[in-house]
Amino acid sequence: MLRFIARRLVALVPVIVILSVAVFLMIHLTPGDPVRLMLGDSATQQSIAALRQALGLDQPLPVQYLHWAFQAVRGNLGRSIVTNEPVTQAILTRLPVTLELSVLAMLVALVIGLPTGVVAALRRNSWLDYGSTTLALSGISLPSFFLGILLILVLSLRFRALPPGGYVPFVTNPVQNLKLMIMPSLALGAALAGIISRMMRSSLLEVLDADYVRTARSKGLRETQIVVRHAIRNALLPVVTIVGLQTGTLLGGAILTETIFTLPGVGRLIVDSIFARDFPMVQGVVLFLALVRVLSNLATDVVYGFVDPRISYSS
Amino acid sequence: MAAQALPRKSPGFVRRLARNPPAVAGVVVICLAVFVAIFAPFVSPYTPTAQHTDAILQAPSGRFLLGTDDLGRDTLTRIIFGARVSLMVGVIAVAIGLVLGSVLGLIAGYLYGLVDSVIMRVMDGLLAFPALVLALAITAMLGPSLVNVMIAIGVTGIPSYARLVRGQVLALRGLDYVVAARSLGQRPTKIVVAHILPNTIAPIIVQTSISIPGAILAEAGLSFLGLGVQPPTPSWGAMINTAQGYMLRDPWVVIAPGVAIFVTVLAFNFLGDALRDALDPRLR
Numbered sequence: 256m257l258r259f260i261a262r263r264l265v266a267l268v269p270v271i272v273i274l275s276v277a278v279f280l281m282i283h284l285t286p287g288d289p290v291r292l293m294l295g296d297s298a299t300q301q302s303i304a305a306l307r308q309a310l311g312l313d314q315p316l317p318v319q320y321l322h323w324a325f326q327a328v329r330g331n332l333g334r335s336i337v338t339n340e341p342v343t344q345a346i347l348t349r350l351p352v353t354l355e356l357s358v359l360a361m362l363v364a365l366v367i368g369l370p371t372g373v374v375a376a377l378r379r380n381s382w383l384d385y386g387s388t389t390l391a392l393s394g395i396s397l398p399s400f401f402l403g404i405l406l407i408l409v410l411s412l413r414f415r416a417l418p419p420g421g422y423v424p425f426v427t428n429p430v431q432n433l434k435l436m437i438m439p440s441l442a443l444g445a446a447l448a449g450i451i452s453r454m455m456r457s458s459l460l461e462v463l464d465a466d467y468v469r470t471a472r473s474k475g476l477r478e479t480q481i482v483v484r485h486a487i488r489n490a491l492l493p494v495v496t497i498v499g500l501q502t503g504t505l506l507g508g509a510i511l512t513e514t515i516f517t518l519p520g521v522g523r524l525i526v527d528s529i530f531a532r533d534f535p536m537v538q539g540v541v542l543f544l545a546l547v548r549v550l551s552n553l554a555t556d557v558v559y560g561f562v563d564p565r566i567s568y569s570s
Numbered sequence: 571m572a573a574q575a576l577p578r579k580s581p582g583f584v585r586r587l588a589r590n591p592p593a594v595a596g597v598v599v600i601c602l603a604v605f606v607a608i609f610a611p612f613v614s615p616y617t618p619t620a621q622h623t624d625a626i627l628q629a630p631s632g633r634f635l636l637g638t639d640d641l642g643r644d645t646l647t648r649i650i651f652g653a654r655v656s657l658m659v660g661v662i663a664v665a666i667g668l669v670l671g672s673v674l675g676l677i678a679g680y681l682y683g684l685v686d687s688v689i690m691r692v693m694d695g696l697l698a699f700p701a702l703v704l705a706l707a708i709t710a711m712l713g714p715s716l717v718n719v720m721i722a723i724g725v726t727g728i729p730s731y732a733r734l735v736r737g738q739v740l741a742l743r744g745l746d747y748v749v750a751a752r753s754l755g756q757r758p759t760k761i762v763v764a765h766i767l768p769n770t771i772a773p774i775i776v777q778t779s780i781s782i783p784g785a786i787l788a789e790a791g792l793s794f795l796g797l798g799v800q801p802p803t804p805s806w807g808a809m810i811n812t813a814q815g816y817m818l819r820d821p822w823v824v825i826a827p828g829v830a831i832f833v834t835v836l837a838f839n840f841l842g843d844a845l846r847d848a849l850d851p852r853l854r
Contacts, residue, residue, distance in 0.1 A: 273695030281711050389592075392843070396836035398787055400794050401810060401828035404817065412818045507702030511791055525703070526795055529710040541707045545698045 256560060263553055270549060275327065278542045279320050282312075282534050293336055293532045306336065310535065332539035337531045342539035346521055352422055353520035356443060356512065357505045359436055361498065363444030364451055369494070371448075372455025373487065379460065387452060394449030399508045403442035403515040410438060420517040435516075443512045447501055454497045459490040492559070499555025503548045586848040593844030599837035607653040614647040618804045627820045636826045639809070640816060645823055648804040649830050655716065655805045656834065659789040660782045663720045667727020668778060672770075675732040676762055679739025690736070693729040701726040705788055706797065714797045723788045727781055734777050738770040772849045779842030783835040790831050806831050 290307050291298060310333070311319050326333070332342035368391075375387035411419035418435055425432040462468065463486055471481045510522035517523075521540060528536035587593050606613055615635075616622075622634075622642035630637045636645040678689040696704070708722035742748060743766065751761045792798035793807030801808065806827040813823040 269691045270694045270698055273692055274698045277695060277699075278707075281707055392836060392839050393832075396783065396839050397832050398790055398794075398807075398828065398835075400791060400807075401824075401831065404810065404814060404824055404828070408817055408821055408824070503700035503703075507700040510702060510706065511794065514795060525706065529706065529797065537707060537710055541699070541703055544700055544703050548700055549698045 256557075259560065260553075260557060263556060267549060267553065271546070274545045274549070275324055275542065276320065278538055278545070279323055281538060281541070283316070293534055295532075327542065332542065333535040335528070335533050335536045337528075337533045337536075342536050345524060345536065346540060346543050349519055349521045349524050351424075352518050353506075353509050353513070353522060355425065355436065356439055356509055356518060356520060357502075359440035360443035360447065360505060360508075360512075363440045364447035365498070367444070367448040368451030369455055372452040372494075373459060373482075375452065375456040376459035376463065376490075377482065384456075387456070391449035391452040391456075394445040394452075397445060398511075399442050399446060400511040400515055402445055403438065403512055406438040406442060407515070420515070422518050439512045439516045439518060442515070443505065443508045446508065447498075447504065450497060450501065451494060454494050455490060458493045459486060462486045462490045465489075496555060496559055499551060499558065502551040506544050506548065587844050590844040590847070592840040596837040596840035596844070599833060600841065603653050603657060603834055603837070606650050607657045610650050610654055614644075614650040616644040616647045618643065618648050618651040619802045620644070620647075627816060627823070629820070630822060637820065637822050639813065639820075639823050645809075645826050648809060649806065649826055652804040652806045652809065652827060652830065653834070655793075655799050655803065656786050656789060656831070659716070659720055659723065660786045660838075663723035663785045663789070664727060664778055664781045666720065666724025667781065668731050668774065670724075671728040671731025672735045672774065674728065675735025675737075676739055676767070678732065679736040680743060680758060680762055680766070682740075682743075686736070689732065693732045696725070697729045699726075701784075702788060702791060705792060706795070709792055709797045714792075714800055716799050716803065719789055719792055719798045722792070723785050726788070727785070730777060730781070731774070734773055735770050738773060739766055742766050742769055776842070776846050776849055779838065779845045783838040783842070786831065786835055786838070 288303075290303050290310070290312060294302055294306060307313050311322055314322070323333075330343050332346075334341055335345060338345075371387045371390065375384045375391075378384050407419045410417045417438055418431075421435055423431045423435060463482075468481060468486060471485055472478075506522070509520060510526060512518070513520040513522040514526055521544070525537060525540040525544075528534075528540065587597075611617075620643065622638060622644070624642070625634060625638045626642045627640055628634055628638045628642075634644050634646070636649065638644055639648070674689050674693070678686040699707075704726050705719075705722040708725060709718055712718040712721065739762075748761060748765055751765055756764075789798055789805070790807035790810075793805040794811045796808070796811065799805035799808060809827040810824055813820070813827075817824040
């Protein structure tokens with residue numbers, strides 16, 4: 256297992272290099288002078304020259320990249336040109352909000368998706384199955400930002416059951432924190448619930464047709480025992496993979512959800528930075544989110560290896 | 571000698587599709603959306619930018635079937651014209667990903683070796699970005715516009731097609747008829763176009779049916795954030811963003827474009843599911 260993890264980490268190096276080059280080149284993709292774009296039309300020649308020098312844009316491109324990459328490896332992603340706040344600090348300050356939202360959304364998705372997928376598989380071709388499949392596809396087809404707005408419209412503005420937006424840290428007021436996170440987690444988790452439900456259904460149907468399940472039935476085990484003790488556990492394996500690989504979708508969805516519910520997370524940071532033309536901040540956040548996704552994919556592979564002993568990582 | 575029953579011919583692809591009610595409903599909705607998008611100026615009651623100052627934020631009525639927005643513009647008209655934007659982005663963005671991704675996948679899979687390694691590592695690098703984050707970053711750098719949204723969403727689709735086609739090519743290049751063609755001296759381009767490409771069509775169709783709804787949702791999301799199509803061009807996502815401010819007073823201005831997105835994406839998802847089943851060789 257350690258050798259597998261080491262091999263995967265080594266294989267990650269070219270991927271990280273390529274994505275770092277892509278992120279670095281983003282600022283150079285902007286049509287025209289990126290420094291002028293950041294400072295606006297009223298910027299003086301001195302301020303433009305000063306910012307160009309501060310960002311290292313007066314150096315040859317390979318030198319710029321190496322300097323930037325060297326600093327990034329040391330955790331220095333530059334400074335915001337709007338607030339002068341270190342990019343790394345800005346991300347770390349807002350990360351707990353995005354993390355909490357992502358974890359809660361994942362919980363919502365599992366709580367809704369797993370049982371509906373199991374029911375759909377066990378009641379195949381019944382109205383429960385069709386209803387569950389339609390619900391799952393509806394969750395996938397509904398834009399998260401629209402679902403969020405509907406939730407605000409109904410639960411906040413119409414029935415005043417929940418606050419419409421904002422954030423209070425969990426350690427400050429746990430009850431208020433959870434009340435504020437209910438709608439965002441539902442909005443973000445709905446699509447993932449649909450994906451999990453469909454994957455669980457498909458995977459469980461395959462497992463229920465397997466020889467060992469047929470053997471268990473012929474040995475006289477009750478159907479509930481077969482499903483709970485044998486089928487579901489094995490059917491969960493592909494679901495684990497899907498859940499891990501959906502980190503990217505969650506991070507992307509968090510951008511929209513945090514914007515609607517005015518949550519001060521990393522997603523909202525990137526949107527605010529784009530409108531402020533704070534390109535160093537945009538670069539830093541994009542790099543961070545990409546690294547999170549890469550590492551979460553690695554973690555998924557490792558977890559899968561632990562969960563499924565058939566996978567031989569030493570071969 | 572007893573008569574032997576003739577082997578049942580498996581139903582064709584179209585017939586299998588036609589036996590799936592959700593898929594049929596999906597096709598009908600998609601055809602309706604395409605029709606409305608193409609003939610928008612003829613089917614819509616007004617022009618999308620026409621402002622009726624005597625009917626600001628009006629509820630649905632005989633004059634304005636889905637009401638009006640804060641500038642007195644007919645919501646139904648803007649939804650009809652918004653269909654143009656959504657479908658155009660959906661099709662063109664996916665086409666960008668399909669063409670570029672397929673070419674890269676074909677080259678990587680056929681030439682293999684170092685070329686394959688380089689192309690696939692670049693694709694892995696692109697896949698590392700969450701799709702919306704990458705589209706957001708590209709749109710931010712290029713500037714918000716319809717064309718840049720198509721480019722941004724198209725670029726996010728390249729790795730999926732590249733990996734799909736590469737996988738197919740790797741599976742096919744070792745088959746007897748391909749090896750025979752190579753040993754007969756056929757040029758690689760001809761082998762790829764005549765023998766390999768036709769056998770990758772089915773998975774490409776399935777991938778496209780998954781990609782189009784994703785592209786429509788991505789465009790709606792970018793426009794909602796203000797980074798997509800710019801006003802006064804109507805876009806479903808932008809309409810939802812604008813209507814947030816007065817949605818308690820006039821909820822239909824938010825609900826109508828949201829339902830339009832939902833129904834269109836759901837239709838494509840129903841069709842995509844059915845295509846996957848219909849094109850699965852194990853089910854023939």
